[in-house]
Amino acid sequence: MKKILLMNGPNLNMLGVREPDVYGRETLASIEAEVVEYGAQKGVQVDCFQSNHEGALIDKLHEAHEAYDGVVYNPGAHTHYSYALRDAVGSIDTPVVEVHLSDIDAREAFRAVSVIEPACIAQIKGKGKQGYKEGIDALLAWERERGSAAGEGAR
């Protein structure tokens, strides 16, 4: 796994200002820098993308099919209703890990449902920015498991 896309959906550009009791006071830029550094330690290039627009996020996922080996994705509120983004995740071969800063199961009832999760290889929630790093780890583990499964098949 050489290149990973860290993608954040709507309102996550407001981290640091937005509901600090829930999301903390750190900005997205600061979190992104830390995740990029974490990826570098693991030998992976991490590129970052954030948008508040569903179509731009869909286009980026389509691009990821060719351009990235994995995606760590916080879909924000799109998590709970965007079948278009779920289908975009399902349209690409690139594995996607869904990440949430907060524990979506422990908040309002509407947040407990993710329509994106079934298309992802894993979901990580409630671990703050650490979840993005665990997303990278999950992609690397997925690749290792797939590699060893392919090796077994070849024998």
Ligand code: DQA
């Ligand atoms: C979020 C949880 C969502 O319910 C919310 O709409 C967000 C952020 C999280 O990271 O905890 O925008 O995805």
